[in-house]
Amino acid sequence: xxxxxxxxxxxxxxxxxxxxxxxxxxxxxxxxxxxxxxxxxxxxxxxxxxxxxxxxxxxxxxxxxxxxxxxxxxxxxxxxxxxxxxxxxxxxxxxxxxxxxxxxxxxxxxxxxxxxxxxxxxxxxxxxxxxxxxxxxxxxxxxxxxxxxxxxxxxxxxxxxxxxxxxxxxxxxxxxxxxxxxxxxxxxxxxxxxxxxxxxxxxxxxxxxxxxxxxxxxxxxxxxxxxxxxxxxxxxxxxxxxxxxxxxxxxxxxxxxxxxxxxxxxxxxxxxxxxxxxxxxxxxxxxxxxxxxxxxxxxxxxxxxxxxxxxxxxxxxxxxxxxxxxxxxxxxxxxxxxxxxxxxxxxxxxxxxxxxxxxxxxxxxxxxxxxxxxxxxxxxxxxxxxxxxxxxxxxxxxxxxxxxxxxxxxxxxxxxxxxxxxxxxxxxxxxxxxxxxxxxxxxxxxxxxxxxxxxxxxxxxxxxxxxxxxxxxxxxxxxxxxxxxxxxxxxxxxxxxxxxxxxxxxxxxxxxxxxxxxxxxxxxxxxxxxxxxxxxxxxxxxxxxxxxxxxxxxxxxxxxxxxxxxxxxxxxxxxxxxxxxxxxxx
DNA sequence: TCTCACACCTTTGAAGTGG
DNA sequence: CCACTTCAAAGGTGTGAGA
Numbered sequence: 319x320x321x322x323x324x325x326x327x328x329x330x331x332x333x334x335x336x337x338x339x340x341x342x343x344x345x346x347x348x349x350x351x352x353x354x355x356x357x358x359x360x361x362x363x364x365x366x367x368x369x370x371x372x373x374x375x376x377x378x379x380x381x382x383x384x385x386x387x388x389x390x391x392x393x394x395x396x397x398x399x400x401x402x403x404x405x406x407x408x409x410x411x412x413x414x415x416x417x418x419x420x421x422x423x424x425x426x427x428x429x430x431x432x433x434x435x436x437x438x439x440x441x442x443x444x445x446x447x448x449x450x451x452x453x454x455x456x457x458x459x460x461x462x463x464x465x466x467x468x469x470x471x472x473x474x475x476x477x478x479x480x481x482x483x484x485x486x487x488x489x490x491x492x493x494x495x496x497x498x499x500x501x502x503x504x505x506x507x508x509x510x511x512x513x514x515x516x517x518x519x520x521x522x523x524x525x526x527x528x529x530x531x532x533x534x535x536x537x538x539x540x541x542x543x544x545x546x547x548x549x550x551x552x553x554x555x556x557x558x559x560x561x562x563x564x565x566x567x568x569x570x571x572x573x574x575x576x577x578x579x580x581x582x583x584x585x586x587x588x589x590x591x592x593x594x595x596x597x598x599x600x601x602x603x604x605x606x607x608x609x610x611x612x613x614x615x616x617x618x619x620x621x622x623x624x625x626x627x628x629x630x631x632x633x634x635x636x637x638x639x640x641x642x643x644x645x646x647x648x649x650x651x652x653x654x655x656x657x658x659x660x661x662x663x664x665x666x667x668x669x670x671x672x673x674x675x676x677x678x679x680x681x682x683x684x685x686x687x688x689x690x691x692x693x694x695x696x697x698x699x700x701x702x703x704x705x706x707x708x709x710x711x712x713x714x715x716x717x718x719x720x721x722x723x724x725x726x727x728x729x730x731x732x733x734x735x736x737x738x739x740x741x742x743x744x745x746x747x748x749x750x751x752x753x754x755x756x757x758x759x760x761x762x763x764x765x766x767x768x769x770x771x772x773x774x775x776x777x778x779x780x781x782x783x784x785x786x787x788x789x790x791x792x793x794x795x796x797x798x799x800x801x802x803x804x805x806x807x808x809x810x811x812x813x814x815x816x817x818x819x820x821x822x823x824x825x826x827x828x829x830x831x832x833x834x835x836x837x838x839x840x841x842x843x844x845x846x847x848x849x850x851x852x853x854x855x856x857x858x859x860x861x862x863x864x865x866x867x868x869x870x871x872x873x874x875x876x877x878x879x880x881x882x883x884x885x886x887x888x889x890x891x892x893x894x895x896x897x898x899x900x901x902x903x904x
Numbered sequence: 905t906c907t908c909a910c911a912c913c914t915t916t917g918a919a920g921t922g923g
Numbered sequence: 924c925c926a927c928t929t930c931a932a933a934g935g936t937g938t939g940a941g942a
Contacts, residue, residue, distance in 0.1 A: 395937085398907075402935070435905095482906090495905075533906050534937095541937070550936040553912035 369507040369518025372413050376503060376522045379408035379472050384527055386543060391441055392529035393540045400479030400490040404548045407475040407501045407527060414465030418516060419508035421461040424475045426491050429498035429528045436536035451484060451492040462508045482533060493531040500528040
């Protein structure tokens, strides 16, 4: 468990004053956890937490899209008010106890110790990283929920927002601009008074979802990719031809052009031959100026046009909810997956047309479609005691402190030494075997593609996300419409648990990080220089640490209401009233 | 490098309508 | 009462100018 880093960080920053939606790690919660854990362990030494004994699997959804971004070098915009991630993190979870309650949280951890800068057309290392910022967990709004529910649908963290405002008090995940981060998922089992073995803590990192935080997009290809795939950026598609600014600009250009043509015609009528001047070329360039910003670097206008003519299948998936629904069971990355038999990328659209034609037949049609395209679940189990690195992002790593260019992410698991997907599947054990054969996408290899039904409510357009949104549709008890606050979560837990909370001994076992460089594939090819992400050196093995959520939340809660001192005095006895009884919504 | 106002877009829920 | 449509507000996008 990487408590070391978190504890140091939290002490330097004030408590999040609005912890409604997000968790926060108070200054010495680690001590609280330790003490509480020690207290709890008193009666049950040697009992392994249930969560640690489960074969929990997590797979990142939308892998195709992540790979597209990763190949270029993913950038995530961070703003003062907070910016959502795109692609957002969506995961499927298996192996949980269906009847146990879990809290899912996500935070961002440094991918490396470097600061980057954009130099013309590539990322370069530009010095050492700045001091870490306080870890703020984004607690999934549906937390806590039964394992059954977490496993029912993919879990979306699309509401997670990133910011560069260290003073923000609205519960955003604070990042440094021009630094590289990777998402990290936490699964914490809620304590169950009737199950002394309940509790536990698992953590999963997603190196293939690594990104560089920026305040303005640097790589135009990233911009283009985002515009093509993000429904909210639809207004920037079609080369921006439907935008007012463009129209105005074009109108001005047209007027200019017409004026010049008129002048030339006048000249022509006066006997002088029209001349193709540079100015005229300028006019043309001017009229297509907005195109440049949408096209890939170096791309030409005709390329853009062809893009518009041939819709991106990813766009289609977003635009066509049926297609997305068909793709969903394949983890939504089925957008670009070819039919294994026909190798026809239109297969899913065809299926969509047939099965999802009527909005009134959502559920049934969806089920049919799922049956047709879903792959059987086959998720071999990596050994416990390992952090589940689901892949890696192949930023070419320059020599330290040199200003060698940092190339884009190399393709994943296509000849990829850093293939992301297989780790979860059976290939976790042999995907990076000595053969180093490029791995082709295997739609019928479950990996992350296993049948998951769509939630009852689907969105018209934003389906890949909204399908997951239903997970977050349960209103907060506070009625604010906001995601579940810690208070809400505690109330919810305790309303179910009633008395007897004291008997629990929530404990967790850290899954030790499996250093990526231990995988044979990373030793080859262009990734030879890739330094495995080691943002948070694990503590020595002889010092096992646990993260009982209950303790953490109790401490958090009590810190907020001024009971921190009492907690410390009482060695974080989880029996403090504020943790047992419903608490006012802060 | 960063901030901000802007236009464009989707999402969401309330209100209205008809069977 | 239910299903459907319409509408407006809220909020998520990238852009581009300016600091």
